[in-house]
Amino acid sequence: MSKTVLITGASTGMGEALTFEYVARGWNVAATMRDPARANQAFAGLDNVLVTRLDVTDAASIEQAVRETVERFGAVDAVVNAAGYGQLGAVEEVSPAQARDQFETNVVGIVQVVQAVLPHMRERGSGHILNVGSMGGHVSLPTMAVYCASKSAVQNLTEGLAKELDPLGIRVTLVEPAGFDTNFGTSAKLPARSVADYADSYAAMAEFAKQAVRGDLTRSMAAVADITGVEEPPVHLAVATAGLEMVRGHFAELLDEYARWESVTAATD
Structure with a gap:
């Protein structure tokens, strides 16, 4: 019997490739x-693909999507939380509302999806939850600090979740990409205002982006699919060695x- 995976953010990028x-x-x-009309037209020709609406900021839509999945396929064996976006801007430039929206989608959205599928997985004593984080969760970047902070939260959320669910037979993996040639940049949101003094930070980020070695999206998503549902999957899966080297250096x-500051630390005991 075929297993079933529910993917959020499947209209573009990683979610689309994973499908x-x-x-x-x-x-x-x-x-x-969020908008099934944006689905890849090739999905319509695949018998084992259900295209349905799910907005990670709308709890009712999450519950409905999970119900439809169970009704159509009988179970949810795995979930990939790929939905998300990037908030650009120096911290001073990003409005509080934009910061809240970033965390509402990238972090709280994952919490809501996980809470919707866990009753099904706990009942069956099995399942695999894969959350898409970022190497930016380890290494924050100038003019992307709010986005990186959200991915750091995803990292800690996933690590704690893995410890909670391991005794229940449910596995958890944090997928950590360094960057792909997707529409991430064009879908990222600009800050609420611009402060000229951060020109050097933007220049540094542009230089970093220009030199960054990007991962192969197809190979990376193939690796994610291959480890889904295996008996002992990794809790952390880096995709693209460039990101792994960046984190090692960090x-x-x-x-x-x-x-260097351990003597000061020791004096605080």
Whole structure:
């Protein structure tokens, strides 16, 4: 019997690519998105794909999508929380409302989807939840601090969730991409205002983006599909080695800084 995966944010980018990867492996797929009219037209020709509405900021739409998935395929064996967007801007430029919206979608949205599927998974004593984080959750970047903060929250949420669910037979994975050639940049939201003094920060970010080695979207999503539902999946899965090297460098710098100030730390005991 085929297993079933529910994917949020399946209209574009990683969610769209994952839909095809799971289908190729014989999975049933609930490809969910805020506006089903934006679904890839190829989805309509796939018998084992259900396209339905799910807005991660709308609890009623989440519950409805889960019900439709269970009614159509009988169960939800895995969930991929791929929905999200990037908020651009220096911290001073981003309005409080924009910061709240970023966390409402990227963090609270995951919480709501997880809460909707967990009763089904707990009843069956199995399941796999995959949350899409970012290497930016480890290494924050100038003019993207609010976005990176949301991904850091996803990281900690996922790690804690994995510890809670492991005794119940439900596995959890944090998927950590470094960046792909998707519509992420064009769909990102501009800050509420502009402060000229941050020109150097924007220039540094532009230089970083220009030199960054991007991952292969197809290969990366194939890797995610391949580890879904395996007996002992990783809690952390880096996709694209460039991001992994960036994080290794960050942790080395962090440990070095702790060591240099350890005498001060010791005096606080």
